Structure formats: structure tokens, C-alpha cells
Amino acid sequence: MADRLKAAVLGATGLVGQRFVYLLSRHPWFQLYAVTASERRVGKRYGETVEWYIDEPFPEEAAELEIRPTRADALRDVDLVFVALPKEVAGEIELELARMGKIVVSNANVFRMEPDVPLLNPEANWEHIRLVEEQRRRRGWSGAIMKVPNCTTAVLTLSLKPLLDRYGLKEVYMTSMQAISGAGFSGVPGYAITDNILPFIKGEEEKVVRESRKILGKLEGSEVKHADFRVVATTTRVPVLDGHLESVVAKLSKTPGSLEEVLETWDTWKSMPQELRLPTAPEKPVVVRREPNRPQPRLDRKTGRGMSVVVGRATLPFEGEPLLRYMVLGHNTLRGAAGTGVLIAELYYRLIEQVF
Amino acid sequence: MADRLKAAVLGATGLVGQRFVYLLSRHPWFQLYAVTASERRVGKRYGETVEWYIDEPFPEEAAELEIRPTRADALRDVDLVFVALPKEVAGEIELELARMGKIVVSNANVFRMEPDVPLLNPEANWEHIRLVEEQRRRRGWSGAIMKVPNCTTAVLTLSLKPLLDRYGLKEVYMTSMQAISGAGFSGVPGYAITDNILPFIKGEEEKVVRESRKILGKLEGSEVKHADFRVVATTTRVPVLDGHLESVVAKLSKTPGSLEEVLETWDTWKSMPQELRLPTAPEKPVVVRREPNRPQPRLDRKTGRGMSVVVGRATLPFEGEPLLRYMVLGHNTLRGAAGTGVLIAELYYRLIEQVF
């Protein structure tokens, strides 16, 4: 087994950045080696400048890291880079890093729909990682850019994939109730969200529609043929700290034999990350709860260390028809961001580089 | 014009009861004349025993009313009765009161689906009030029992009625985000709902399905022919004090000419309560908001003194197809309970008794 690889986190003081820092601080393959943040923090120690507000203990091994500037030339000594930057500043540096030969796993909403950039929710579409080869060919670089999907889409597609495989998928009607942390630490004012719901999240619904079809598309040769089911997405913000809850109606192509069959399909589903025993892969990608009042964000968001999605309230409302109603919950900054980012990197090094 | 009629509120200390008390304390036709509560409060003055927790000033005229027992024989001197009791205790007393000749307007979930009991959301189905005549014929009483719909259904059907009339309605997929007050003052523990969503409300989804088809059904002779659109309802509880928000996808029978046409359809819709200028009728039953981030429960729930529903986020996601996506918000203890109760009584006295 190789030595631990040197990993950087760009935007390490934000909510997603902190999740990356925590996950890497205890990772068997990757070493938390460099952190970057905005200009005013450069040169300070991470432990001194970060306001640690996630629900994990602060990793003491991160305390002494010196904040680097968020520039490619400050990252020559690292192997891989996790990007938790706003999209406005992420694009340029990701390109530069890839040109420098770095492995870039990015949460930023840029390049996600580029045909040669894999948009990876590993259990749902691990084979898309082969796009990296096409990407290198086209772009002439030895690095790689791999993308984490939008958080809501990551949760949704994990629940849809086993349905698609077994029953086919025609239409999806989804209403989300998304956590505050999805907008970053300061993204939702307390005065706006207390005793309230915000019925609109800018750009979110479009992301769910287009990203879910790419993620659940088929890799054919060197391109992904997008799936052709239709999606109507309504996305809202609710007074919950972490965990996106989604209410789904799915029109399948084939009527399931029974509700129990659907539940078993989810419950027994495993994919490549489970087969490869990747360190961050949950035992079960989809956990089925049969009690009527689950999933609940506060009680269930940490299921599978935040890497499983939890499905509940499933019914087949009309007998003999391929219409399935259910709810799905996932941790938006773990399964929907940093956790999936780390899982993508694990998949890359195991499948492509084969170093672990 | 007649003298004010003597009105009683049964279950006057609960959340819905308090709304009734407030509305009646300033009503031009009805006089707040009697209040009942549970046994331990009987004989106390209302102002001394109630814990007033709604967002309206306490009506001083209610302070001196003596709490009566919740029994029919204690209500001989009243004309009409508003029922805000739990369903377990409501049924028997409602029957007795109707037999005594009283006009009973009830929020309790009992008798709602009886064929000769009108389930009234006045702007949507005011003509169903004629069922009272059938009811009297069948039951041989001179009183009447009229029912307020389930809160979620009241909000939903008000937004659906103009769509049904103009475009026809085939399927409705609805996900609700319901306020805490929907479960009564003590119905949702603070520990359960803080930083959380409860994905299940017992019995609620069934009510939405069956009541919406009765409300939007056609009165043919002496019975209501239920509407035949299909409903899939997913109902949840969110950390909001008042105001149910509902995310809707409606498959219409006919494709609207444009989104603007749909918005105009809602915006210009008026019904009998508006024509009759009933005191509690809002100027507009459906208020359309065109900003992307409305309706919001805290900001919009009091629209039309809580008697309008507010529609927003409407789109026609697939060009040329009769599929409409929107959100609708309504105040669950006003439009969804006490306000609609008072509006029903107004409709009755104007249309049936013709005393005002």
C-alpha cells in the first residue's frame, strides 16, 4: 500500500471546508497537508483562524497548518486537492491545478455539465470516472477534474438509481426541504428562517433537473448519454441545521411486484464503493426505515456516518400502477458535499491509479 | 337586519377555540355568547382560565364569560355553535345539538364524509350548503351540521377550484409543510420539532385525498358527486408556528394558453362569498405573488386577514403540456379552521335563512 497522499482543502474555513478537514484528519489514504482560505487569513494557523462550528470535535492535527493563499502556485507540493470554494473563484484555479497534474475533486458548481468532466455520486455512477481518460486526452493534461454533484441531487439520485436499474424511470416529482447549511455558514439569515420557510433557492431546481439526468446517464464509449426521465423539482429552505429531506413521486416504467419488493431493492443494493470497501463508503448506500415517522433530519442525518441516504414513507398509491411515493433524507454537507468528495477521490485512486 | 345571533364556542380555550373567540368578539352578525371547556375549568371566567397564546389581542368582551360544561343541555339559549373539540368527543354533542335545532359549524373530524353533511370551503363549493335541506329531511331535525374541511385540504382546494373550472383536473401531487399549530397547542413537542421535520402526520394524507374530492365534487340533486381527479399527498410537520405551505404539481385536462393566463385565472377569481360581501370573506380568495421567493409562511399567512390563500412559484415545466407546478400557503387555523367556520355560518344565514 502506498504512503498517504498529500491532500489540500481549498476554502477550508467554510462549512464544507470544515467537513473536508475533519474527514481528512482521520483518513487512512490521504493526509491533510495543506489548507487555503481567503486573503485575510493567509499565514495564520488554521486552529487560530477557523471558527469551528460543525458537530464534530476539532481535529487537533489541523491546528498547526498554516493557511495558504488560494492559488495554484501555492499548492505545488500536494497530490490531490479538494475544492470547497464558491463557483465564482473555483473555475480558474481548478483548471490550473489540473494542468499542473493535480487530482482535483471539487464541490464547486462549475464544469459540472462539461461532457468530459465526470459528475460523480459514486454508488450511482462510479463507471463515469472513466471520463477522466477522455478529459486528459481532450485537454492534454495529466491532472483531472472530478465533480461532486449538487447536494439535493446527490441525495435524490442515490435513491433513484436502484429504481432505475430494476424498474426504469419516466418521471420524478420532487419537493425538497433543505437545511440551512446548504447555503453556507452565513447564507441564510436567522431573521429570514426562524418560524418560516423560504420557498425558493436560486438555481437549485435547474441543477436537480440537469444533474440527475447526467448522473443517471449511461457511459457509452467516451461520453455519457444522459438519462431521459423527466424531473419537476421544487426546492425550499427550512429551519433545519443539516440534512436535506425530499418528498418524491416517481413514475416507473414497470410496476413493482409489491412495495416489499421495492424496499428490498433499496435495502439490498450495493455498488462498487461497497465492493471495493472504500474507506468512506457506507455499508449501505440506501437505508430503509419502515416506521411511519422516519426519516427525520435531526435523528437520521448521520446514518452511515452521513454517507447513507435514508428512505421512508414509501407507498404504491394506486394498485397495479408504476407510481411510487417515498421520502429520502441525506446529509447535505457529507453525502451532498465533502463526504462524496472524499469518496470520489478514493474511487479514483483505487480504480484509476490503483495505488491502494 | 336581524339582531346579532347568540353564538357558542365549544372547546374555547384551545388554539382553534381562541381563534373562534377572537373572530366572534368582533363580528357584526354573531355575538360571542357562550364558551365551553373541559370539566376542570367549568364555572371559571374565560379571562381567568384561558392561556391566551394566539397573535391577536385578548378580546376583553370575552373575559367575563363563564365557562360552561361541554354538554348540549348547557347550550339551550344559543342559536349557533362553533365546535373546536377533538373528534373523540365532538360527534355525540353535535348530533344532540342538531336535534335541539341548533346550527352547528364544526371543525371536528367526524361526519365529514357523510353524504348529507356539507363539507364546506365556501368559495370552492358554497352550493353544497343545500345539503342541509337533505340532511334535515333524512334526519328529521331542524338544526344542521356543517363541516369545516381539514386545514391542508381547505388551503389546497381553494387553489384548485379555479383550475378545475377552467382547465379540468386529472392528478394532483402535493407535499405539505404544515405548521405546529395544526396539531393544537401541545400537539408537537418542542424537542421533536426543533432543528427537525416530522415526515408524517397521522391520518392527514387520507383526509386530503378524500375531502378534496368531496369539496370539489358537483351537487347533483340532493347529493354530491365526488370529483374524480387523483391525489397523492405527502404531509409533513415543520418548525413554523402558523401557516401551511403546500408544493403542488397538477395535471390538468387542458393545456393553459400561458402561465400568465393561469395567474390571471387565480387572481381574478371571485365566488359567492365575495358577491354576497360576507363579513369574513377575503377580497380575493387566491392572492398571486409573482416574486420568486413567495409565499413565505411568516410573511404571508395573514394575507386577507388569514382568509386568502397565497399562490406563488407557478410554472408550466413542459411546454405545451397541461402540467402546472406551484406552491400555495394558507393560514391553518383561520382559512383552515376558525375563519372558514365563521364564513360557513355567514353563508348559511345569508343563503338559507336569509336573515342578514
Next chain:
Amino acid sequence: MADRLKAAVLGATGLVGQRFVYLLSRHPWFQLYAVTASERRVGKRYGETVEWYIDEPFPEEAAELEIRPTRADALRDVDLVFVALPKEVAGEIELELARMGKIVVSNANVFRMEPDVPLLNPEANWEHIRLVEEQRRRRGWSGAIMKVPNCTTAVLTLSLKPLLDRYGLKEVYMTSMQAISGAGFSGVPGYAITDNILPFIKGEEEKVVRESRKILGKLEGSEVKHADFRVVATTTRVPVLDGHLESVVAKLSKTPGSLEEVLETWDTWKSMPQELRLPTAPEKPVVVRREPNRPQPRLDRKTGRGMSVVVGRATLPFEGEPLLRYMVLGHNTLRGAAGTGVLIAELYYRLIEQVF
């Protein structure tokens, strides 16, 4: 009686600005005539650019006002100016406006401790308004700058003033639980305050200490002699939208005859604004609640249209000793900001200009 005076609100789109706009939109003496906001909004109509999020209906008369730049030279045509700007930008423009002869009533935390600037909580220290004469003498201008106190201090001093007058005051220990709106619309992130308390508000405790002694000081000739009681203030932020709740222990100079005597002292206390029947003055500056579980922020913050403070939980813990424990609640953006601002202007025009 004079015509209505032309009033401007500086910073009219923020939380306190919106309160000013609402109060002026229905004011008998002042006309809402001009509004200013940040550069990017200049030239737009108020109704189009403001995100109205306070719990009052949007005043349609404000909709058509054109946003002006926040500069003195854009305000030549107004009589009086209400300032709801951050302190960083307020100072310079307030000076310019006063030099131009304008009456400036400001909520901004600048100049509050200047000896010739009255810091006014009208019922507590209306006579300090005479400092305006000294201010004009010293500064050679015909305008005036008058200051609204810090919100927490405004609430506290209103409850202390009747105690000070009757019993004298030696020490005050105060712990506040302050609403989110005290930090402005975006001042407290939802992620920070959900399921949490922030135990620190920058600069707040110092303001309480120094401002309470100035407000409760004595005007002697042309200067205010600060009161000499001691204050220990601990200020915190809690998940409440509006309404600051304060837990107080006061060491008095003289032992009250009884708790009842203290309650009566508060309850019967009136001051100059009540005598003058100023339009914004509440009937009672201090409302006493005798139930054990009051005051509650959500239920009591609008008492006296948000201009009364509500006192409860009073006890004399040690018999025969001049130690009083109580809680006091006040609406932080009404009594603690815009409401008191308007009341100050009323006091000025009645007592100094004597135009109404």
C-alpha cells in the same frame, strides 16, 4: 396645528428603517416624504426595491417614493430626518444635516455620549431634550442631533426610572436575552442561532453600562450629571425574532414597603409623553404582568403597540432588604429603536418648537 412635516428615513430598507417607514406612513404630524438607501438602489421605487419583512402590512403610500442617495445634499427639502444607518456612515451625514438646520433623530451608535447630545428615552429623561439648546449654542447650528439609546438600554432604563425615583438605585445586575433583529436582517446567521445561544454581543455591555447612567442622569443647567449606580451587564443573543428579555437584580437605596408597592409604582407611572398625549406614547410606559410565566417575547412584545415595556416575575428575595429581582421585556426595534425615535421627534416638536 401645523401642516405635516416632511420626514426622511435614512437607511430605509433595513429592519429599523422599515419600522420607521411603517410608523411614519400613518403618522398625524409627520409625512413620510423621502427615503434613502445604498447606492445600488438609488433611483428605484421603494416598493420595488425593498424586501419587506417586518410583521406589519406594507404601507402602500411608501411604494412610489424614489430612493434617494444617502447624502445631505439630497435632503434639502425635508424638515426632519430619522437615521437608521450603521454607525460607520452615520456620523458625517448627521453633522452635515444639523448644520443645514435639519432636525436629526438617530438610532446610530455615534455621538451618543457627547455631553451636548441628548440621549433620549422620553418617559425616562424627557427633560434632557433641553440639551438641544446647549448643542446649538456650542455648535452654532440651527438643526439638532438627538439620539435613540441602545435597544437593551432603552428597555432597561424604562423599568429602572420609577424605581430610581422612588427608592434610589445602587447596583444593577442584568442578563439580557436579545432578539435576532437587534443585529439587523442579516446580522445573525441562521446556522449560528438555531438550537443555540450566542453568549456575546460585541460592544453591547459597554453601551448598557454607560448609556443607562447618562439616560438616568440629572440635567443640571446645561449638562447631564450621570447617575452613579453600578451596572454589570451580560448580553446574549437568543433564537427569538423580536423582543429583548432582560433578567434584572436591582439593589435599591431604600427597602420597598412591599412587593405590591413596587408593582403599583411601575403600574401607575406616567411621564411627560403621556401627559402631552404624544401620538406614539403608550398609555402605560411600564405594564406589569402578575402571572408567573410572563413576560414572554412572542406574546408580549407588541404591548402598547411595541412602546410599553412589560415587567414580570418581580420578587423581593430577602425580607427587609432593598434587593429587587424582576424581568423586563421590550420590543427592540420599536421601543428600542424606531418607535422611540418617532417619540423623540414628537417630544421635540411639542416641547421645543411647540408646533403641535
Next chain:
Amino acid sequence: MADRLKAAVLGATGLVGQRFVYLLSRHPWFQLYAVTASERRVGKRYGETVEWYIDEPFPEEAAELEIRPTRADALRDVDLVFVALPKEVAGEIELELARMGKIVVSNANVFRMEPDVPLLNPEANWEHIRLVEEQRRRRGWSGAIMKVPNCTTAVLTLSLKPLLDRYGLKEVYMTSMQAISGAGFSGVPGYAITDNILPFIKGEEEKVVRESRKILGKLEGSEVKHADFRVVATTTRVPVLDGHLESVVAKLSKTPGSLEEVLETWDTWKSMPQELRLPTAPEKPVVVRREPNRPQPRLDRKTGRGMSVVVGRATLPFEGEPLLRYMVLGHNTLRGAAGTGVLIAELYYRLIEQVF
């Protein structure tokens, strides 16, 4: 070392009961052996009947335990009993169990002030455990009843003890901001606490006053001489799930040399549970935070696995005077209930029985 002792939890399905179950499920000395609950659950398996809502994973080893009735005769086969019952039902069964020779550690508010019942906050008053001998003598039983203090008092006294030892203590003014869980799962309605503070908790202030003086009293021979400092306590309920925050002003007998000296006094303080390395004892009973904005309930309540209290915001407001201001936070169902309960049992078996 002895075999693990057989432990029962009475009232095992409530919030404190669940904490006991979790702590015992992984305890080196005690085996989670029996659980009781209310009549309707008797005979069911714990895993099937409990609604698990604390923020720890459900301990699978508890799933199969059969719920026993809450009666002494159903507990003959256990060694020690942890009581998480309401006080109304706790007293009788505790007496019976002690007579049967059982070791009873109880969270219930009954017998706490009996002179021969130790009220134990182990780091603060471990030596009071000797009262068990007096209790056995007086009552003639071989069992024992030991009491966990009121949660607010447990947090407060842990912060006071090092101050008392070094500086002496004259007066304490304390305002608490207490978590919802302090009232049990259903104790605080969501409608009551959202966007609100409840300024009153029945009986709480009296408990703080009397229990803190017993806990910090001196064991002299076979009785505890209560401490004689004075306490004014104001206790409130805030919208926080777990963690009581307390704002304290303490008048000491002796002026500290410096604030730093006070901080060091807390920071370096250890007591018998630390010396004995009891399994549940935190490394530091009092953790000092020097950042201005700590302690925060959500971020700090799990410090020391919920068994440390966290002190912050300390100042000496008046130079040269023995007046100390600070805030202290503790986990109310761990340090304030179940955690302290388990720690008491550990202390007992180590010091009195000396079996571990």
C-alpha cells in the same frame, strides 16, 4: 476486579432514561440488565417500544431487553437501580428498593433535602457519600438512596466549588437559559417555545437555592452543614435542545489576584473522581474558554462527553472588588442527570464498596 454489576433503569424510555441506557450499554463496570417503563409497554422489547430520540446511536444490546413493570418486586435480580421517573411515582419505589438492599441512584426530585440522603455532584462534594452510612444506620436498611441534583444546580455548583474553596462565596446572582430537554420529551410544546422564551420554570429557582447550599455544604460528622452564601436564581426556558447556559455574578469573600488567577483556578481544578479515574469522570470538570463568544450550547454541550461544564466570559467588573461575572454551560441530561447518576454509582462502588 469484580464482574459487571447488574443495573436497572427505571423509566427507560424517557429522555433521561435513554441517556442512562446509552451510558450503561457501554459501561465497563455496570451491565444494562433491566429496563422498566409505564404499564402499556410492559412485556414489549425495549427496541420495539422506545422512540429513540437522543443524539447517540441506538445501542443494539438494549434492543432485546424486555420491558419490566416499574415495581420493586420486578427488580429482585439487579444490583443497582438508576431512577429516571417523575417524582410523583419515584418515592415509594426508591424506599422499597433500598429496603431490599439495592443501591439506588436517582434523578427524581424527592428526598433530595433529607439530611441522611447524599445529594451528589461528585467533583463538588464526593465526601458527602459517607452519608450513606448514616442513612443505613437510621433507616436500618442495607441498600442506599443517593440523589442526583437538579440539572441547573449541578452545572452551577461545579463552577462554584473551586471559587468557594479558594475565595469564599457570599452571594450568587444567576440567570439560566435552560434547554427544552430539561422538561422531558413532551414537557415544552413546540408552539410555546418557537420564537419565544418562557421566563418561568415551576419550582426550579427554589431547587437551585436550596440544593446548591446543600451540595456545597460541609460534611461534619454524620451531617452536612449547608453553605451559607445567598442565591438569587432566575430560571428560563429557551429554544435550545440540550445544554443549560447560566449567567452568573458571584460575590466572593476575597478579591482574586487577577482574572487570570481565577481562570487558572478553574482550569487546573481536579477532584476525587479524576484522581480515582472513574470511568465517567471527565478529564477536566471545568473547561475554560477564553474566546469572547463561548460557551455556546450547541457547540460546547458535549465537552468532556457532556460531563464537563464550560466556563467563559469571565470578568472582574470592578477593580479591586471581589465580584466575578461569568457564564457556565453544562449538558443538562448528562452532567445534569444521567451522566452524574452513573458517576455517583462509580464513586459509590469504588469508595464505599471498593469493588473496582
